[in-house]
Amino acid sequence: MKKIHVTTKINGDTVEFLCDPRETLLDVLRDRLGLTGAKEGCGTGDCGACSVTVDGRLTCSCLMLGVEAEGHEIGTVEGIADGEELHPLQKKFIEYAALQCGICTPGILVAAKNLLERNPDPTEEEVRYWLAGNLCRCTGYDKIIRAVLDTAAEMREAS
């Protein structure tokens, strides 16, 4: 199978890769680029563990081909922290114990960050609807929701 050359930006850096047209963006991130933050929970768009942003829009990387990334800007969980400095959401997730096994966490962090960029003051209902496509089999969601709401409050105060 002929591989296709793709140029894209991931977390601000220009990245080039070769991939088979059948490979998903998730396959490319994990298996070709070593960015294993995005997880494969289902591979069919149901769980959100593979969430990334594409030009600022939240997307399941398992529902997008690697070749479709050409010319677009991808954001993954690896781009959330600033070097050693964790993002406020990451700190709050630890503080609230909003994760147990952690499989869902990268996707939820990417999704929650995307929400707060669009809406710095979401209601609980808005957070729950926004994250409805991110399944978690451990926490029961409550700690996740509270961590997101508290981060939002803290970030509003800080700005």
Next chain:
Amino acid sequence: MNYYKPATFDEAIAIASGAEGITRILAGGTDVLVQMRSDIVTPDTLIDIKAIDGVKDITRAEDGGWTIGVAVCGAEISEHPDLPREWPGVVEAIGLIGSTQVQGRATPVGNLCNASPAADSVPALVAAGAEVTVQGPNGPRRVAVEDIPTGPGRTSLQKGEIITALHLPPRGKGGGDAYQRFIPRTEMDIAVVGCGVNLRVSGQVITEARMALGAVAPTVERVRGAADALVGTKLEDSALDALADLAQAACNPIDDKRGTVKFRTHLAGVYARRVAKIAYERARAAQ
């Protein structure tokens, strides 16, 4: 699998016309990729239409309606400054499909071409009187949305034909539409019954009415008698009764784990009433 990213629809049509085996058009990919992954459909030819000029645009048409590009995703439609106000039912129906992540990719034309009888956007589009432009080797033609699906997973598109735009009619005065569906949970599920209603009123009297049902027949079903039941009425109980009877008579559903024939038929009547009332209130407020 060969992947193509044509710059024009003519090029896309030439590729599709000449292709052997299974061809799929890639816009949002939220159905195509799932089918590939589950080995339900493995295309030999995949045509990505997102690099074609204008496919991401929502534009006001000359007649006052809207032309929606075939790669416009659900979120872009919900965020549009005018569409949700003019066609709230259509926009709500599109917004019900999948998660935030899916909304960022999935397109209404993809929902139509996937040809699921339970597709949420389709009953609302049929009720609205929406059309699509179908372009093929013999040029473009306008086709009513209701004439695209012919059965579960099947459409009336011929080899080499591609949908190149979605058209909503001008809203005009006194118009209102609505869509609701029944699902066993609060979010993110497949419709057991979906219902779209689009009305126009003059004062309190209904002057135009269209209704369509999803998930109760092999294709989304336009209930053609809806206008006879509602036009000239003020949506009194007798009109609602007649509408509910028509909705139930239009049902030809399957029994499955999500709902029995009896349950789906019952729901069709309940939703016909409920959705018609919302559309009526919206139409009256839009005069």
